[in-house]
Amino acid sequence: MTVFIGLLGCGTVGSGVVELVERRADKIAEITGLRPVISKILVRDIDKPREGLVDSSKLTTNAHDILDDKEIDLVIETIGGIEPAREYILSALRSGKHVVTANKDLIALHGVEILETAERHQVDVLYEAAVGGAIPLIRPLKDSLASSDITDLKGIINGTTNYILSKMTQSSISFETALAEAQRLGYAESDPTSDVEGLDAARKLTILASIAFTSTVQLSDVRVQGIRKITASDVRFADQLGYVIKLLAVGTDREGRLSLEVRPSLVPKTHPLAHVSESYNALYIRGDASGDLMFFGQGAGSLPTASAVVGDVIEALRNLQLGVSGHSQHVYANHKPAVPSRDFLPYYMRLSAQDEPGVFAQIAQVFGETEISMSNVLQTPTEDGHAEIVVVSHKASAEHIDTTLKRLRQIEQVIDIHTVMPVES
Numbered sequence: 569m570t571v572f573i574g575l576l577g578c579g580t581v582g583s584g585v586v587e588l589v590e591r592r593a594d595k596i597a598e599i600t601g602l603r604p605v606i607s608k609i610l611v612r613d614i615d616k617p618r619e620g621l622v623d624s625s626k627l628t629t630n631a632h633d634i635l636d637d638k639e640i641d642l643v644i645e646t647i648g649g650i651e652p653a654r655e656y657i658l659s660a661l662r663s664g665k666h667v668v669t670a671n672k673d674l675i676a677l678h679g680v681e682i683l684e685t686a687e688r689h690q691v692d693v694l695y696e697a698a699v700g701g702a703i704p705l706i707r708p709l710k711d712s713l714a715s716s717d718i719t720d721l722k723g724i725i726n727g728t729t730n731y732i733l734s735k736m737t738q739s740s741i742s743f744e745t746a747l748a749e750a751q752r753l754g755y756a757e758s759d760p761t762s763d764v765e766g767l768d769a770a771r772k773l774t775i776l777a778s779i780a781f782t783s784t785v786q787l788s789d790v791r792v793q794g795i796r797k798i799t800a801s802d803v804r805f806a807d808q809l810g811y812v813i814k815l816l817a818v819g820t821d822r823e824g825r826l827s828l829e830v831r832p833s834l835v836p837k838t839h840p841l842a843h844v845s846e847s848y849n850a851l852y853i854r855g856d857a858s859g860d861l862m863f864f865g866q867g868a869g870s871l872p873t874a875s876a877v878v879g880d881v882i883e884a885l886r887n888l889q890l891g892v893s894g895h896s897q898h899v900y901a902n903h904k905p906a907v908p909s910r911d912f913l914p915y916y917m918r919l920s921a922q923d924e925p926g927v928f929a930q931i932a933q934v935f936g937e938t939e940i941s942m943s944n945v946l947q948t949p950t951e952d953g954h955a956e957i958v959v960v961s962h963k964a965s966a967e968h969i970d971t972t973l974k975r976l977r978q979i980e981q982v983i984d985i986h987t988v989m990p991v992e993s
């Protein structure tokens with residue numbers, strides 16, 4: 569039997585989905601007993617040249633051609649953003665169509681509304697592609713690992729920033745050139761600000777943390793810092809000190825209190841996360857029974873993301889065939905409070921100061937008075953007669969570091985504190 573599919577959006581991910589559904593149709597029919605056929609494809613610009621297997625006779629610019637088509641049982645959404653994707657998905661669910669989406673913005677912000685609508689209409693809504701591209705994360709957390717209390721999530725969940733930081737480290741190319749390349753390769757969001765500012769990773773962490781910590785996590789629970797302020801100097805200093813810089817997403821559940829953060833961090837070159845390069849993502853998960861696990865794979869790009877989308881299509885078809893649709897989603901009733909992290913970590917600080925006798929002594933005095941010991945110090949003169957100073961502290965709380973930074977800013981000869989990042993051990 570054939571199941572007709574409507575595809576909303578046919579860009580980087582959507583065109584990969586067209587290719588993969590075509591390529592895997594026989595196998596999917598063999599696995600599920602149902603043959604998927606993409607019968608209509610919604611795009612914004614019908615005249616745009618399209619490569620690959622996209623059949624132009626299936627294209628439409630009218631969403632109703634798909635949403636009102638009674639023959640279509642499943643809708644795949646790869647438009648991105650909030651509207652009109654939200655309205656199209658809700659409309660599809662209300663008409664009894666199953667939905668597969670790669671849209672983390674939407675699931676992070678309107679997940680509860682979408683999951684509850686799907687539940688009411690007894691249809692599936694699946695979103696494995698929304699986090700970590702090809703890496704199975706949502707399903708393992710929802711099913712295989714539900715036997716454990718998950719206490720820690722830590723990883724690299726944005727391909728664009730990881731690509732930029734890897735290129736700045738390995739090839740010394742500029743931030744702007746690396747970002748342009750990530751856009752050309754289809755890793756970046758249509759507005760790459762959300763990648764660079766850490767918002768894309770924060771949305772993904774919201775989704776992961778909701779499932780891992782069985783709580784309705786909100787995007788506002790996540791403290792977010794992106795990589796915009798990281799310069800070639802930071803990359804160079806980190807390298808000299810034996811680290812690489814990575815944008816990490818970190819979530820912990822400590823007796824029902826959640827700490828959720830996305831922030832650039834120094835990772836020792838010997839740490840497994842240091843070797844996760846370019847568009848690859850990786851996530852550590854710690855559970856009380858499972859112990860530590862690490863998931864690794866391609867977190868962005870056309871076919872890797874399409875592989876997760878088509879994996880969800882297979883699950884939806886299987887559920888349809890077994891008559892068990894509408895039971896895949898979970899909405900968590902409780903909301904665990906979000907609190908600042910209490911973890912003690914070493915910190916990296918880069919500041920510039922007047923290159924004068926006695927300035928370094930004043931800086932060292934502040935560290936002494938605020939009782940934070942320094943484990944490493946680098947100082948280099950700059951061309952404009954200033955000094956660039958890097959201090960790596962011993963372990964301290966974020967609050968304690970803030971007090972030290974305030975005191976450092978009061979030193980007249982301290983011009984600016986450019987970068988402050990925790991250091992992973």
Ligand SMILES: NC(=O)C1=CN([C@@H]2O[C@H](COP(=O)(O)OP(=O)(O)OC[C@H]3O[C@@H](n4cnc5c(N)ncnc54)[C@H](OP(=O)(O)O)[C@@H]3O)[C@@H](O)[C@H]2O)C=CC1
Nearest residue numbers: 577578579580581611612613646647648670671868869873
């Ligand atoms: N790129 C990646 O690596 C990954 C992306 N995602 C998510 O997948 C989704 C799609 O991303 P991506 O494929 O990169 O995005 P693209 O910008 O490449 O593609 C978007 C597609 O949607 C169509 N579209 C946009 N707005 C409208 C509209 N208002 N009405 C109809 N069609 C519209 C575009 O039409 P047209 O072709 O005519 O311009 C295009 O075909 C996003 O939610 C993204 O976050 C998730 C994981 C990885």
Ligand SMILES: N[C@@H](CC=O)C(=O)O
Nearest residue numbers: 726727728755756757
């Ligand atoms: N822009 C995202 C795409 C995948 O989710 C990223 O860079 O990771």
Ligand code: NA
Nearest residue numbers: 696699701703
């Ligand atoms: Na995934």
